[in-house]
Structure formats: C-alpha cells, structure tokens
Amino acid sequence: xxxxxxxxxxxxxxxxxxxxxxxxxxxxxxxxxxxxxxxxxxxxxxxxxxxxxxxxxxxxxxxxxxxxxxxxxxxxxxxxxxxxxxxxxxxxxxxxxxxxxxxxxxxxxxxxxxxxxxxxxxxxxxxxxxxxxxxxxxxxxxxxxxxxxxxxxxxxxxxxxxxxxxxxxxxxxxxxxxxxxxxxxxxxxxxxxxxxxxxxxxxxxxxxxxxxxx
Amino acid sequence: xxxxxxxxxxxxxxxxxxxxxxxxxxxxxxxxxxxxxxxxxxxxxxxxxxxxxxxxxxxxxxxxxxxxxxxxxxxxxxxxxxxxxxxxxxxxxxxxxxxxxxxxxxxxxxxxxxxxxxxxxxxxxxxxxxxxxxxxxxxxxxxxxxxxxxxxxxxxxxxxxxxxxxxxxxxxxxxxxxxxxxxxxxxxxxxxxxxxxxxxxxxxxxxxxxxxxx
Numbered sequence: 392x393x394x395x396x397x398x399x400x401x402x403x404x405x406x407x408x409x410x411x412x413x414x415x416x417x418x419x420x421x422x423x424x425x426x427x428x429x430x431x432x433x434x435x436x437x438x439x440x441x442x443x444x445x446x447x448x449x450x451x452x453x454x455x456x457x458x459x460x461x462x463x464x465x466x467x468x469x470x471x472x473x474x475x476x477x478x479x480x481x482x483x484x485x486x487x488x489x490x491x492x493x494x495x496x497x498x499x500x501x502x503x504x505x506x507x508x509x510x511x512x513x514x515x516x517x518x519x520x521x522x523x524x525x526x527x528x529x530x531x532x533x534x535x536x537x538x539x540x541x542x543x544x545x546x547x548x549x550x551x552x553x554x555x556x557x558x559x560x561x562x563x564x565x566x567x568x569x570x571x572x573x574x575x576x577x578x579x580x581x582x583x584x585x586x587x588x589x590x591x592x593x594x595x596x597x598x599x600x601x602x603x604x605x
Numbered sequence: 606x607x608x609x610x611x612x613x614x615x616x617x618x619x620x621x622x623x624x625x626x627x628x629x630x631x632x633x634x635x636x637x638x639x640x641x642x643x644x645x646x647x648x649x650x651x652x653x654x655x656x657x658x659x660x661x662x663x664x665x666x667x668x669x670x671x672x673x674x675x676x677x678x679x680x681x682x683x684x685x686x687x688x689x690x691x692x693x694x695x696x697x698x699x700x701x702x703x704x705x706x707x708x709x710x711x712x713x714x715x716x717x718x719x720x721x722x723x724x725x726x727x728x729x730x731x732x733x734x735x736x737x738x739x740x741x742x743x744x745x746x747x748x749x750x751x752x753x754x755x756x757x758x759x760x761x762x763x764x765x766x767x768x769x770x771x772x773x774x775x776x777x778x779x780x781x782x783x784x785x786x787x788x789x790x791x792x793x794x795x796x797x798x799x800x801x802x803x804x805x806x807x808x809x810x811x812x813x814x815x816x817x818x819x
Contacts, residue, residue, distance in 0.1 A: 436817075448773050448817030449803035453667045460674050559662050589663035589808055602664030603650075 394461040394531050396466075398548055398560035399458055401575075402428040402597075405564055408572035409545040414474050419487060428565050431595040433442040439493045450593050454561060463534025465494050466526055466546030469502045472516070476591040479506045479518075486516065499526055501547060522552040545573040555585065575585055609752040610680075612762055612774035613672055615789075616642040619778055622786035623759040633701060633788055637786055644811040651709045661811075664807050668775060675737050676795050677748025679708050680740055682761030683716045685731070693720045693732075701732065709793050711747040715761060737768040759787040769799065774816040 403409040404423070409419020419425070432438055436446030437456040446452070455576050469475075479502075486492060492514040499519050506518040511521050517533075530539045541551055551557050562575065579588060579600050584600040593599060616706040617623040618637070625635020627809060633639070646652055650660030651670035652725045660666070683689075687698050693716075714731050720732040731747075733740050755765055765771050776789065793802060793814050800816040807813060 428776045433643070449801065450805050450813075453671060453815075457667060457670065460670065465799065473608065571790075587661070589804065595804055596749050599664075601663045 394463075394534060394536065394575060395558040396527060396541055396556055397462070397538050398438065398541045398543070398562070398577040399542055399550065400432060400454055401560070401562045402432075403545075403562055403564055403575050404428065404567050404569045404572075406568040406570065407574045407576045407578070408569040409543070409575050410470075410573045411583070412571070412573060414470055416474050419474070423569060427567060431514075431565070431593065431597045433561060434595060447595075450591070450599070451595050451597075454563070454599060456601065458540075459495065461537050461539060462496060462540045464496050464529050465498045465540040465542045466531040466551075467498060467500055467542035467546070468544050469500055471542055471544050472500045472502075474506025478504045478586070481507065482509070485509065485511060497530070498542075499530050499533075501526060523551045523556055527551070527556055545575050552582070557602075558588070558604050560600075562602075563597040564600055566596050566598075607772070608677075608748060608750065609754050609772040610741060610755055610765065610770055611676070612755045612771060612776070614646060614668055614755070615640075615757055615762065616646075617759075617776055617778055617789050618642070618781050618783045618786075620782040620784065621659070621788045621790045621792070622783040623789050624684075624787045625759070625783075626785070626787060628684055630688050633688070635786065637783060641781060645777060645779070645807065645811045648809060661809075664805070664813075665809050665811075668813060670776070672754075673709065675751050676710060676754045677751025677758045678710050678744040679712045679754040679756045680698070680761070680765075681712060681714055681756040682758050683714055685756055685758050685761070686714045691693050692718045696720065696723070699723065699725060712756075713744050713747075715740060737765045737770055741765070741770055757791050762789060766796070770814075772818050774800070774814075774815075776814040777811040778814055780810050796814075 413421040431451050432455055434447055435452040435455045436448045437452050456564055474485050491512045494514040498514055498516050501515055502518050503520050508517045519529060541548060573583045582602060585605060587605055589601045591599040623638045627635040645665050646669055648661055649666040649669045650662045652664050686700050705726045708728040712728055712730050714730055716732050717734050722729055722731045733743060755762060797818060799819060801819060803815045805813040
C-alpha cells in the first residue's frame with residue numbers, strides 16, 4: 392500500500408479563502424472566523440475538541456472521524472504552528488493546542504529558522520527547512536508505513552500542490568465569501584487536470600470537495 | 606466514550622431487500638446478486654477484497670475505509686457465516702472468507718446449536734445462543750472498549766433494531782428492485798421515530814442512508 396499525502400477537513404470560503412492575512416495570537420485565522428469556517432466540524436460527534444456528549448453522526452462525522460485513521464505524521468506550515476515570524480526568539484511558544492495536541496504523531500513544521508524538536512504528550516514537533524519533496528520524505532520515514540497528513544495552512548497546501556505531491560484532498564467549502572485573504576484557489580476546477588473531483592453537499596451547508604489523483 | 610453498536614456498509618435494494626430466501630453454498634445471497642448490491646463498494650480504493658491497484662477515493666471510499674476504524678468485535682447471524690441450517694454436522698466449514706477473514710477481531714455468530722470456537726489468522730469465531738442484549742454484552746467485553754459491528758444479515762439487524770440496541774447504521778440503497786426476498790424495511794422512514802437520518806446520494810448510483818440515535 393502506498394503512503395499517501397492527504398489533506399483532510401480543510402476549510403475555505405466559497406471564494407476559496409482559508410485564512411486572513413492579519414494573523415495574530417488572538418486571531419489565528421486573521422479576519423476569517425474559524426467558528427464559521429469550521430462550525431460544521433464542531434457540530435459532529437467525533438470532533439476532536441468536543442468536551443460534551445452529543446453531536447451528529449451523519450455525513451460530516453465521517454470526514455471528521457477519518458482524521459486520524461492510518462495517519463503516521465503531519466506536515467504543517469509555520470503559521471499553523473504559531474503567529475511568530477522570523478527567528479525563534481524564545482522556545483516558550485509550543486503551538487496553539489496546550490499540553491495535549493490533537494496530532495499524536497510526529498509533526499514537521501516548515502520554517503527557515505532552526506529550533507530544537509520538543510515533545511508534548513504523544514506529539515513531537517520537528518522544525519525543518521527544505522523543499523516539499525525532501526520534507527515529505529522525512530515525514531514518510533517518520534510515519535512508518537502510514538499516510539502523512541498535510542495539515543495546512545493555505546500556503547503550505549499550495550506549495551505541495553504545485554510540487555504535485557498531494558494524493559488526496561478533502562476541502563469543506565462554506566457558503567460565505569470573504570473577498571480578501573489567503574486563497575487556496577480561484578476555483579476548484581483548476582485542479583481537474585490532475586485530480587478526480589466529487590462534490591458532496593451536506594445538510595450543514597458545506598460542500599465537501601473530494602479530490603484524488605488521476 | 607460509549608461503545609457503539611454499528612451497522613456499516615449494509616446493502617439493500619430500493620425496495621429494502623438485502624438477501625434472497627434461497628441461500629446456498631453457490632449463492633450466499635440467494636437470487637440477490639451481490640455484485641449489483643455491492644458494486645459501489647468494489648469500485649473503491651479501500652475495498653477489503655481489492656487485489657489490484659486503483660479504485661475511487663471519493664465519497665464511497667469514506668464509508669468503506671470506516672469499516673475497521675475503532676471496531677473491536679463483530680456480531681453476525683448464522684446465515685452470514687454459512688448456508689447450513691440446524692445442528693453443525695461437521696466443523697469443516699469455516700465461513701466464506703478463506704484463511705484470512707476480513708474481520709481481524711472476535712466474531713460472535715448467532716446460532717441455537719453448539720459449536721467450539723476456532724481461530725483463522727487474527728479472527729476468532731465464537732458460536733453463541735442468546736437474546737440480542739446478552740450477545741451484545743459478550744461482544745462489548747471482547748471489544749475491549751472499542752465499538753461492535755453488527756454485520757448482518759437482514760434478520761439479525763432486524764432483531765437488534767427491534768431490541769433497540771443499534772446506535773448507528775449505514776445502509777447503501779441501490780437503484781434496483783427485487784420484489785421478493787428478505788426485507789430490512791418497507792421504508793427507511795419506519796425508523797425516524799428513533800433515529801436521525803441523512804440521505805446522501807453518491808455518483809455510483811447508491812443512496813447512502815446514515816442513521817444515528819436520537
């Protein structure tokens with residue numbers, strides 16, 4: 392079985408915007424409100440951050456519960472890890488996720504600036520500088536035969552798409568427009584030369600876009 | 606987290622028929638052709654019986670690859686295990702699946718006739734006589750905290766539905782009618798007093814019916 396590189400549960404607006412350009416500690420997604428972009432996910436029974444009982448077990452839940460299945464490592468961009476830019480001035484910042492990050496695998500954070508690896512619970516963060524193919528090779532080795540999740544953000548997904556390294560991609564398109572921000576695509580049709588696409592509407596209002604390599 | 610009892614990837618015709626009444630060694634589903642009822646599943650990349658590469662990674666594949674996720678045991682009716690009726694005259698028959706059954710967990714086969722447990726690869730078959738609640742309790746203990754799959758056939762699912770023990774159910778409804786056979790329902794609406802229902806059409810032609818307890 393091949394080791395796939397998978398994008399999962401990535402949220403964009405109907406005009407293709409997945410994050411604002413004005414990220415800060417208080418606003419990880421800038422002017423894009425994550426509660427709108429990911430509201431469909433938070434309503435599911437299997438949502439990783441769910442603290443109470445309940446939640447739907449319909450279509451949306453299938454996407455959420457596939458999150459960890461057969462994943463052995465994640466690759467993420469620096470801006471998914473934190474709002475800092477440039478050299479790491481201190482190592483106090485350990486990501487947005489507290490003492491129990493939801494990854495439970497090695498995570499490779501793309502950055503041009505050196506920083507030692509560290510471990511929180513069963514997630515180890517490595518800081519790596521390299522082209523997408525090299526970083527993917529590192530992540531595949533760490534994944535020990537399992538798939539690798541490409542965790543975002545938008546810029547990171549674009550880099551790996553441009554390098555033609557993405558095998559499957561699930562993007563949940565929400566029914567609002569932002570006009571400005573960091574854009575995954577002008578239209579999903581841009582990818583049809585290389586990918587199959589199924590679009591599945593959900594009762595939650597999002598349109599699940601499922602891509603897999605031709 | 607609760608241990609759910611889950612029906613997964615169960616196939617019926619648009620008139621609710623999941624098997625013929627004329628089961629035999631040559632025709633496990635009687636006059637119902639499994640290649641029609643389960644063609645959607647066989648076309649997916651994650652289909653358990655897939656021997657070659659390829660296959661779709663769209664919506665249908667999500668249902669197929671959820672098959673083993675967090676499942677610790679299966680309960681099945683005797684007719685899913687084999688075409689024999691009455692006492693077990695010999696123990697040569699070990700199911701339809703060869704030396705590597707696709708379950709990889711303990712499997713509890715409902716039968717009124719005693720037979721010793723046996724193991725094939727990492728699947729152990731137990732033969733149990735009891736009401737649905739008692740058998741479910743046995744399967745939950747064997748599942749060690751994971752969910753239990755209710756594997757069918759139709760009669761077994763009906764028994765557990767009637768005992769109100771099913772937590773989630775995925776039924777793939779194919780666009781053909783049989784008229785006669787073993788019927789899961791006259792209409793899925795019969796279950797709406799107890800279950801939420803989402804119906805998701807697939808490009809393969811099946812309508813995925815997703816039920817979860819209210």
